[in-house]
Amino acid sequence: MSKELLTGWGRTAPARAERRSPSSVDDVQAAFAERRPVIGRGLGRSYGDPAQVSGGLVLDNRALSEVHHFDATTGIITAGAGLSLDDLLRITMPAGWFVPVTPGTRQVTLAGAVAADVHGKNHHVDGSFGQHVLRLTMVTPSGVFEITPSSDPDLFWATVGGMGLTGFITQVTVQLIAIETDKVLVDTRRLNSLDEVMRELKESDATHRYSVAWVDCMTTGRHMGRGIITRGEHARVSDLDSPSLTGPSVAKLTVPFDAPSGLLNPLSIKIFNEAWFRVAPVHKDRQVQSISTFFHPLDGINDWNRLYGRRGFVQYQFAVPDSASEMVVTAIDQLSASKVPSFLAVLKRFGPGSPGHLSFPMAGWTLALDLPVGPAALPRVLDELDELVLGAGGRLYLAKDARLDGRHLRAMYPRVDEFLSVKARVDPENLFTSDLARRLDLIRK
């Protein structure tokens, strides 16, 4: 099984695409000359179909992973769009610089982080990845553009969160954040109800740079949505007995084969959740954790997706505004009652969104669910969740979506037409497209 997380949702296998790895602007422009549908691709860590284009040309950015300039006094780095956050951190962490925003895995490329405008556990403080990008170089069918947020705000913000549909990014300049050590001081709380989890998470907006909660979506009744909150701050030299500053650790475990598809069933997940909950400390402060453990636990296990078996799983992540906090309770209540098992459920706070036309975060709540494929009720349960999200004025995360349709997209992302007119300026023939764009009508007809 590929490490890349290419999921389908009840569709037949897509027609094959040709895959190339351009190493220069000329290579990218040569692809345009063929007039075929084209899309950029990083490490394939999106869960759905944004980096696929059936019958077209996939331009893999991995040959563009050179570091062009890194200033260890200012923390500004300019690198090829295919540099992974993992490789970047191996260079910058020993010099005392960390990425301003990291998703739950370092195995994403700079271009993938820009195109999905990824968020981390610090969105309520630091916003999303695109808000720390100083410059982008991109190749479009209308030419090569080197843009900053002020030189061409429309193209910049259509590209940040634009899921690769405005052109092929070749270079990214990012402002990193200073760190004194490679450790995080972590405060943990085990809480018996969703109310408590949500109240404490909200309070953390003002007290912690990083915060996240694991929520138990399998328990009903008064403990419905009980959870474990972990909150962290970068440790300073004065916090540690023996401070160190090294790059991220390397994965030590590998899942050697696909688990049987039924392994993750309601009973096994309920047992897992119970054990996970019980093992967490009720209250622990200032526990020293490595950056890898705190930010990227799944990177410690190669091929972790095999645990879901050959049928795989669906990721479902929504955001809703603060005014719709009740909707989070209703969603978890519905999910718990449905008996559709959710292996991992992660609740986070979002601060205000970025100016990206299609950027996902909005001030309020976000819940991400990993749902093993199998239960007959799963499609219905997700359709019902879609309606709840829509009713709450929320949206789904395109980097994790594999099943939404165009009608819902426009209700969730009201700036689609604005986005499409910027796209038309740089890509008048709609060469940049993807299976996601086709599914969601993200192409001007």
Ligand SMILES: Cc1cc2nc3c(=O)[nH]c(=O)nc-3n(C[C@H](O)[C@H](O)[C@H](O)COP(=O)(O)OP(=O)(O)OC[C@H]3O[C@@H](n4cnc5c(N)ncnc54)[C@H](O)[C@@H]3O)c2cc1C
């Ligand atoms: C374990 C895990 C945890 C995750 N946690 C989070 C999280 O906490 N927060 C979060 O926001 N996301 C999270 N994600 C999702 C992930 O961060 C995004 O999907 C990210 O975009 C993947 O980057 P990639 O390099 O693999 O890009 P791909 O998945 O290959 O592509 C993603 C998008 O980028 C575009 N793209 C790629 N290269 C280029 C290019 N050169 N030019 C233009 N467009 C390009 C593609 O067309 C596509 O639309 C997680 C994913 C995994 C597997």
